Amino acid sequence: MLSEFATCPGLFYATSAQDGILSRIRIPGGIISSQQCRAIADIAEQHGGGYMDVTNRANLQIREICTGINAEVLKYLQDMGLGSRNPVVDHIRNIMTSPTAGIDPQELIDTRPFVQSWDNYIAAHPALSALSAKFSICFDGGGIIRVCDRLNDIAIAAVLFDGNIYFRLYLSVGEKGQPPSDMGILLLPKECLPVLAALADVYLAHSNTTSQRRLRLLELLNTLGYENYLQEVKQRLPFSLLYSETREDLTPQPPSLQGEGKYQHIGIHPQRQQGLFYIGVVLPLGRLESKQIRGLADLATKYGSGSLRLTPWQNLLLTDIPQQWVGDVQNEIAFLGLDFSATNIKSALVACSGIKGCAASATDTKGHALALAKYLETRVTLEHPVNIHFSGCEKSCAQHSKSDITLLGVSIEADNETVEGYHVYVGDNKQKFGRELYKYVTFAELPTLIEQMLQVYKIQRLNSNESFGEFTNRYAIAQLHQLFNNNPKSKI
Numbered sequence: 001m002l003s004e005f006a007t008c009p010g011l012f013y014a015t016s017a018q019d020g021i022l023s024r025i026r027i028p029g030g031i032i033s034s035q036q037c038r039a040i041a042d043i044a045e046q047h048g049g050g051y052m053d054v055t056n057r058a059n060l061q062i063r064e065i066c067t068g069i070n071a072e073v074l075k076y077l078q079d080m081g082l083g084s085r086n087p088v089v090d091h092i093r094n095i096m097t098s099p100t101a102g103i104d105p106q107e108l109i110d111t112r113p114f115v116q117s118w119d120n121y122i123a124a125h126p127a128l129s130a131l132s133a134k135f136s137i138c139f140d141g142g143g144i145i146r147v148c149d150r151l152n153d154i155a156i157a158a159v160l161f162d163g164n165i166y167f168r169l170y171l172s173v174g175e176k177g178q179p180p181s182d183m184g185i186l187l188l189p190k191e192c193l194p195v196l197a198a199l200a201d202v203y204l205a206h207s208n209t210t211s212q213r214r215l216r217l218l219e220l221l222n223t224l225g226y227e228n229y230l231q232e233v234k235q236r237l238p239f240s241l242l243y244s245e246t247r248e249d250l251t252p253q254p255p256s257l258q259g260e261g262k263y264q265h266i267g268i269h270p271q272r273q274q275g276l277f278y279i280g281v282v283l284p285l286g287r288l289e290s291k292q293i294r295g296l297a298d299l300a301t302k303y304g305s306g307s308l309r310l311t312p313w314q315n316l317l318l319t320d321i322p323q324q325w326v327g328d329v330q331n332e333i334a335f336l337g338l339d340f341s342a343t344n345i346k347s348a349l350v351a352c353s354g355i356k357g358c359a360a361s362a363t364d365t366k367g368h369a370l371a372l373a374k375y376l377e378t379r380v381t382l383e384h385p386v387n388i389h390f391s392g393c394e395k396s397c398a399q400h401s402k403s404d405i406t407l408l409g410v411s412i413e414a415d416n417e418t419v420e421g422y423h424v425y426v427g428d429n430k431q432k433f434g435r436e437l438y439k440y441v442t443f444a445e446l447p448t449l450i451e452q453m454l455q456v457y458k459i460q461r462l463n464s465n466e467s468f469g470e471f472t473n474r475y476a477i478a479q480l481h482q483l484f485n486n487n488p489k490s491k492i
C-alpha cells in the first residue's frame with residue numbers, strides 16, 4: 001500500500017518517488033544480522049534498483065521498486081524481523097542509539113536492551129499508531145560515539161551521578177531544529193520505559209488522532225508548556241522523579257572535534273572486549289550495492305559475530321573481529337570497493353534524497369555529491385573529514401547539525417534555459433546553514449570552486465586541527481572572497 005504519510009515511508013507504507021516506489025525498513029538501533037542483510041539484498045535485486053541506502057536514522061531504504069512488494073514478501077520480511085510485528089506502528093521513526101552500544105570502551109551502560117524494550121512496547125501497543133510518524137527517541141550510553149545531540153523528540157542519555165548510572169531526560173522544546181533540552185530529570189535505568197510510555201500517553205491525550213496532520217511533540221510541548229506536560233507525565237507514574245540541581249545542554253560537537261567525535265567510528269578501533277575490534281566502513285552517501293551487502297554480511301559471519309551496525313551518519317560497522325583477522329577483513333573490504341578511512345572525502349559527504357526521490361528538490365543532490373567527490377578525490381588530500389552537505393531545499397532533511405560547507409539546491413535561469421545550481425554556505429554560526437558565501441553557482445562551476453576553497457584552507461589554516469568551518473569563521477565574507485580567489489563566481 002502507498003503511504004498516507006507522504007514524507008514518512010515504512011515497509012508497509014511505501015511512497016512514490018520519481019525513480020519508482022520507495023520502501024523504508026526500520027532497523028531499531030541500526031543492528032542488523034547477516035541473514036537479514038542477505039534477505040534485503042535479494043529484495044533489492046528482485047523488486048528494486050539492486051542497492052540499498054542507509055538513512056540518517058540508520059534505517060534502510062530500497063528504491064526504484066516498480067510493482068510494489070507483495071503481501072507474501074512483506075510477510076517474509078516480517079518473519080525475518082525486518083518489519084514490525086504490528087504493521088500499524090511500522091511508520092514510527094526508527095529508534096536511535098550509538099552504533100557502538102555494548103562495545104564502546106567508555107560507555108556507561110549498554111543501551112541495546114532499552115532499544116529492544118521500547119520497540120517491543122511499540123509493537124504491543126497499537127494505540128501508538130496515532131503518534132506523529134516523526135515521534136523520535138534516542139538512547140545514548142555515554143560512550144565515545146555519542147548520538148544524544150542528534151535531532152530527536154526525546155533523548156535519554158546516560159550519566160554518572162553520585163556514583164550511580166542514571167539517564168538524563170532531554171525533550172525537544174523551543175525552536176525547531178535545536179538539539180533536545182535537558183529537563184533536569186534523572187531516571188534510573190528501570191524508570192526509562194515507564195517514563196517513555198507516559199510521555200507517549202500524554203501526547204495521545206492531547207492530539208487530534210483523527211487528523212491527517214499529526215502534531216510534532218515539539219509543537220505540543222511548546223503549546224502546553226513543558227512543565228505542564230511533565231506534570232501530566234508524573235501523574236501517570238507509580239514513582240517520583242528525581243530532579244538534578246544542574247542541567248547539561250546538548251551542543252553539537254564543535255567542528256574541531258568532528259574528526260575525533262562525529263566520524264571517529266570510521267576506521268579500526270578496539271572494543272571494550274579485549275582482543276576484539278570494530279571497523280567503521282565508509283558508505284558513499286549511505287549506498288550499498290546488493291553484492292556489497294552480501295559481501296559485508298559474509299565478512300560479519302566469517303570473522304565477526306554475524307551482525308552489522310548501521311550508523312546515523314550513513315556508514316556501517318563490522319564488529320567483534322579478533323585482532324589477528326583485522327588485516328584480512330581490511331583487504332576484503334577493499335576488494336568490495338569500499339573504504340574505511342575517515343579522510344576519504346566521502347566519509348563526511350551528506351546529501352538528501354534529491355530530485356529523484358523528493359518532489360521538493362531543485363537538484364540531483366546525490367548525483368552531484370558523488371560527482372563532486374570523484375572530482376576531489378584525486379585533487380585534494382584531507383587530514384580530517386570536511387563535512388559537505390547537499391540539500392535539495394531549505395528543509396535540510398539529511399543533516400540538521402552544522403556542516404563545514406552547505407550546498408543548497410536552486411534552479412538557475414541562464415540564456416533561456418534552467419540549470420541546476422547551489423547557494424554555498426560555510427562555517428558554523430547561528431544561521432541555519434552557516435554564512436552565505438556564494439549564490440547561484442551552477443553545478444558545472446561547483447567542483448573547481450570547492451577544490452579552490454579546500455586548497456586555500458589547507459594552506460591558510462592555523463594548524464592541522466583547525467576545521468574548515470573554524471577557518472572560515474575567522475574571516476569576513478569579503479575576505480573569504482579574496483582568499484578563495486579573485487573568484488569570478490563570487491556573485492553576492
Ligand code: SF4
Pocket residue numbers: 352353354358359360361362391392393394395396397398
Ligand atoms: S531537504 Fe528538501 S529536497 Fe531534500 S529530501 Fe528534504 S524536503 Fe526533499
